[in-house]
Each structure stands twice: as structure tokens, then as C-alpha cells.
Amino acid sequence: MSRAEILESTDAAVAGIEDGSTILVGGFGLAGMPFDLIDALIRQGANDLTIVSNNAGNGDVGLAALLAAGRVRKVLCSFPRQADSWVFDGLYREGKIELEVVPQGNLAERMRAAGAGIGAFYCPTAVGTPLAEGKEEREIDGRRYLLEYPIKGDYALIGAHVADAMGNLVYRKTARNFGPVMATAATTTIVQVDEVVEPGKLDPEAVVTPSIYVDRIVQVEARRYTVQGAR
Amino acid sequence: MSRAEILESTDAAVAGIEDGSTILVGGFGLAGMPFDLIDALIRQGANDLTIVSNNAGNGDVGLAALLAAGRVRKVLCSFPRQADSWVFDGLYREGKIELEVVPQGNLAERMRAAGAGIGAFYCPTAVGTPLAEGKEEREIDGRRYLLEYPIKGDYALIGAHVADAMGNLVYRKTARNFGPVMATAATTTIVQVDEVVEPGKLDPEAVVTPSIYVDRIVQVEARRYTVQGAR
């Protein structure tokens, strides 16, 4: 990936996302959720998407709104069912959306593997459970493991706190969650940030996502998190 | 691991290391090399050690001195042969030390796997080379991979810049290198630092090694790096 572009609008940031793309969407609940990029993606119109994210939408905003607009064919996530996941629940019960439930750690580690060039890895999670079905099992040093494959994205949409103009990123508190991993696992990583600063303003010891993983940056207005219907 | 202990001397920090232990030793050249802990380990006297480190000692100090003292049975490293690796070179040519050459990225990733509970992983490095001998090969999505297993340590000896009293660590520049990975891969992680501060003095966003990975901490005098014979 060459140097990150800094774009003027979220619409420019999501331009060109093709129908049928696999999109990694950051966030854990509201924290780190790239709401502005998702709104832009809804306007942009890409269809038949596969979404990889920890949850499957809260309330009627963000991912839930993308689902409600009928743009999503399949969701890979660890925890779709929540108190306020009514949009997903409805689509799922009507058979209008595919679901692959992935243990949260596998979701993270499989994306890390995609970013790190690992072809597959043996993991102890889910051995002996229904989620082991169809997976290759192997015993190593007396412990049972399942073979897990990478999850690669065409795009990642993530939220971060501050970017420098090179594309280095820092996050805030537990809003860091999936962002740094997804940035490594996607062909094109698109980031919404609260602020863009000059190179040299971020402490090089504290950069969490190095610039090499970032393709497009857009600064957005600070979000009020008191979103109706989402927690 | 429970809370880190802060010790008064490097001798106390390395107490109890058993003969036959596998010890992960941080550092890349001089940067991040835990010289004071290695000196204490030489005094401590543990024998028949397996050392995992990027290099096999420079000049007559640090790892080279441990090797010269006859304490090391085997070295796993990526780059033993250097302009100033005369101690290792001599022992190796006399057949007095075993060597396993591991590509640098495999060394790091195999220790990460040990720390992360990964049983094994498929990796593209070294396919079709002499270092593939005896390794299981598999083709995944048209690319060839080798199966690599974790490297776990009984102890890790690493150098960091500042610790807080909980055991959180930050490093300095490229002296970070193997320290954070080794800390996750050893049963007991022993760290020499330039400074110990109160909890709350390190920025929680910038902690590189979280306290859970650290067992023993000792503060040492700032090192002059102009070591005769070592670069």
C-alpha cells in the first residue's frame, strides 16, 4: 500500500466499494464503531456485501441501518443476538441474511493471520463444540486443536482517535478493539478519525497502527454517543 | 502469573533458574540486550541451558560470556555468524554447542504462538529451502506453507526502558525488538529496566507489555553501550 490519502468527505472515503465486497467493520458495541463511514456506505449503495464485525448491529443505526437497507448478504460475527439487535433478528428469522458465528478470539486471530501471511493455524477454542463441525482437528502435545483459516477483507472501515498525515493511528481506550487487527487484514483500509495532525505529532512509541496499513483517512465531527435505540 | 515482584538486585532476579532450562534472551545486537541479567545468570551458575535469542553473542560480553563459561548446550537463533561472534564460532566448530537456525520471523512468530495458545501455524517462510527439511508442507489457496510449532521458554530475560510497579513495560526505539514477544512466551519473565515508576505514571494507551506478562523486575544502572569488542 502506498501513502495514505486524506479525503474531504466520508463519501469520497468510501468511493468505489464494489458490490459483493467483504467489509471488515470495527467497533465493539458503540466504541470504535465507524458510524460516519457506514452512513456513507449506505449512500454509496454497494450491495450483496459480506460484513465481518463483532456484532450484527444495534438499534436502527450504523450496521443495523445497512442491514435494514438490504445491502448485506452475509454476516460473520461473534455475537449477533443482543437486546437491541432487532433489525438483524428479523432478517435472520425471515431467512433473508446468512450468519456465520465465529468465536470472538477466532474472529480476531483469523484476521490477524490474514494480515500476517499465516496460511492457517491450530487453535484450542471450540474443540468438542458444535462450532467445531467441519473443521480439521489435530492433537498436538496432548491437547486438541482445530484448524482455522484467515479472514481477509476487501475493505476495512474502522474508527480511530487521531491520525497523522502519514496514516499512523492511535485509538482511545477500549474503542481500540478490532481496528488495529482489521487494518492489517484488508486490501483497502478506510479510517474515520476525530483529528488529523502533522507527522511528528504522534509519539512513535505509542503509534498503534503504523501508516503502512492505512489507505484512506477522513476527519469527522465528534460523535454524540447517546444514539437513540443503540447502547 | 500474579503480580510482579520488584527485586533489589539482579542476583535476586535470576534466583532459582534450574539447570536444563530454556531461556529466551531479548535484544538485537546490543539494543535491548539484558546484559546485567546475563551477568547475574553467569554468577548464578545454571548449566546445560538452551538459549533462544536472535544472535549468539557479540564480543566477549553478555551471551558470549555465558557461552564462554560453558553453560549453554544449545542455541536457537536466526543469525549466529557475525563479525564479532568468535566465542560462538569457536564452540560450534569444536562441536561443543548445538545450533538450530530459525528464520528471524519464525523465531518471533513461534514465540508469539507459544504466548497466544496457538498449537502450530502454517507459514510461507523457508518453503523449498534447506530449512524446510523435516517440516510438514501444505498447500493452501495455491500457496505453499510449512507447519511451525511454538517455542516456549521456562524463563525470559529481557531489557525494557521503564516499568511501573504493577509490571507494565515500555521500551525505547528499536530496543523493543523481541522483548514484548518473549514476555508472553515464558513461564517466568524477568526484566531489567532503567527506571521503575508508580502505577499511573505510564500512559495506559502506550503500554507495550501489559503487567500480566511480567514476573520479576530489577532496576539497573544506565548502561554505557561502548562495550569493548561488541557492537
Next chain:
Amino acid sequence: MTITPNDQVRADHLLSMDELAAVIARDIPSGAFVNLGIGQPTKIADHLPAGSGVVLHTENGMLNMGPKAEGDAVDPDLTNAGKVPVTELPGAAYFHHADSFAMMRGGHLDVCVLGAYQVAFDGDLANWTTGKPEDIPAVGGAMDLAIGAKDVYVMMTLFTRSGEPKLVPRCTYPLTGVGCVSRVYTDHGVFDVGPDGVRIRETYGVSAHELAERLGIQLS
């Protein structure tokens, strides 16, 4: 299957979940690194003695998590795994999800405490889905926690509302993990489980013999 009775009844009544949380808090070693699962186990934090040095991990990416945030301290970027706003203690550290789950799956946590639908005498755990066709499956980090911590404790009522035991010879609900639970804390008593079978550690408001009978186990 054997059961070692212990007739030391430790309370004259069944414990409330809050009382049970206090019992578990008492058993967590000083200085331990602990993950408290979503729901009832969260209560345990309120009972940890000051100065216990217990460090709480939350799998969304933090060590040394503090109590629930109230009022102005609420920060939407700082929540626990149940998405409840929390606080940060001195000596906290943040990390991303791959690092957080590596910490769990690598066996670095000393204790995690989870809720459960069922636990088997040999330590099998079922706590993620009822398996009913109308239930949308959702696993979160439950399977990672089940295989990750050095000791996995379960906190639950011993019987369902309709009176069925939840500590069972073999789980009928879909498994979360195999042989992973080491101890079960319930309103009726505390049990060690594992490869050697179940052992009653203490009971509340009921004798070990009575409990063994209700669980349908012959004492050896």
C-alpha cells in the same frame, strides 16, 4: 462417578447471588489476574477487598479495569465486555482484540468466572446457546474464556426455575468447552468438578447428603 460428601454446612439458607459473589471474591487469590463474565459474575468485583491487588481483565481490550462508571465519568469509549461503561485504575493498559484474546487463549489469566446453563461432573461447560431452533446463536468470547484461564469457575443457581439440576452427569445443551470447568459456585453449595468427578466443598441451607440425593448421585 464418586462424590465426596462434606457435611460442613456453611450457611443456614440458600445464598443470594450477591452473597455468592462475596464467597467467590473471598476465594480469588490476592494479586490474581481475573476475567469476570457478563451478567452475575460482574457482581464479584463489588466484593473484592480493598488492597486485594486483583487485576481485572476485560476481553474487549483492557487490564486493570475499575468499577462501573457513574455520571460524568461515563465515557462511551471505555466499556466492559457487557458494553457497560467502566473506569480505569492506575496501572491500566489497553490492547487490541487479537492481543486480548492471545492473553486469554495463551493461559495467562489466573481465574475466569462464567455463568452457565449446565456444567457436567467432568467439567464440560454449556453456556452459549440453548440449541433451540428459534434461538439465534451468539457465542462472543465464551469459548475463548472457557479454554483460556488457568481456573474456570462457574457461578449459577444449582437448579432451573422448574427444578432441573444444572450440575449434571452430562450436558444436554450444546457445549462451550470440554472438561474446562474446575469449580462450580451455586446458591446451594460449591463443587469441584473435573476428571475425577464431582466433590462437594461446602453447602448452604442444605446438607451434602440431601444435595447429592437431589442431584441424583449415589454417594460411594
Next chain:
Amino acid sequence: MTITPNDQVRADHLLSMDELAAVIARDIPSGAFVNLGIGQPTKIADHLPAGSGVVLHTENGMLNMGPKAEGDAVDPDLTNAGKVPVTELPGAAYFHHADSFAMMRGGHLDVCVLGAYQVAFDGDLANWTTGKPEDIPAVGGAMDLAIGAKDVYVMMTLFTRSGEPKLVPRCTYPLTGVGCVSRVYTDHGVFDVGPDGVRIRETYGVSAHELAERLGIQLS
């Protein structure tokens, strides 16, 4: 094996390694993320034009590495992979070894430039050991770089001191990577290599036909 001759001779003399470094610097795209191997390839940094926006990676854990450190700027905690003291440019980032090699092996670097003992017409690389019994093997990050970057360039003299070609039908030295090199820069000329065989891009002080003959290849 075919060879596409290109008789555009670009210099009237064999290039020095310094001149060759300038040629490679010219070919690196603006804004690329690049790893320069230990030894001769390090020289390339001196020839990157100001404002090229090229970001240098060093596998010991840094992006946006600056030039060699001199005098008071020498910091023993800040070196390149050859353990030479270097500097930091604005927008630099540090990371540990597992993250650094994940970056390489995940295919995120645009270009890496390595030295070599031999390169085969199909892109096989030999640059880590002569395989002689008296040589202590040492691989470092060579095998990770060979399989990691989108484009792997080699910088070398085309012939050994005793006149043997180093661009060969098949490597006789132990391999570093299979089919991984895409271009070879030498004092005599520049070659594309890969599954379709070798192609001469330009030559220095020698014609493509003469070069093909010295390499022992029949032109088609």
C-alpha cells in the same frame, strides 16, 4: 528459456555499486514502503530524491527510518537491521519483532532489495549460505523478506570475482526462497526474472547480445 534482447545500452561503462544504487532509487515508486537489505542495498537510501515519500522499513521494528546517525545523534537503542545506528523521521513508528515480521510476511511492503549469491532465471534466490561445511549457517530475516514483499529486487554484481555468472539457469547454492525475485539489478544490466524466464531491460557498457552470450543463453 527465452531471452528478450533490448539493445538500448544505457551507459558506456559497467556501473559502480553506487551508480547502481541510484538506478534502483529511480525505479522505486513514490510513496512506496521499502525494506533495504543489509550491505549494498543500504546505499539506495542515499539516492532517493527529496520528497519521494518513500518510507523505509527496518525489520528490527521501525517504519520511516531516517539516514545513518552521526556524532551526537548516535543512539544505541536505534539501529537498522545491520546494527548500524540510524535516525528517526517525523511519522515514524516502532513495533516489536512479531509485528514487524507480520508486516513483511503479510505482503504489506511494496519493495525489498536484497543482495544475492545467485538468482535463477525463474526467480529462485540464494543469498543466505554458501552451504560449505566450514560456513556457519545464519539466515536472519532473509527468508522472510524473500517471501514477503510485493516486489523483491536483487542488487548484485553479475559475475563473481572469478567470472562465474550469478544469474543462472538454476541455483547451485542453497535456496533462500522459491520464485520470489522479480528483478535483478547488476553492474552489467537490469533483468526481469520469473515464471516466463529472463528478460534484459537495459545494459551498461555491454550489448544485450554480448551479455546473453556471456550468461550462456541462446537468444530465441
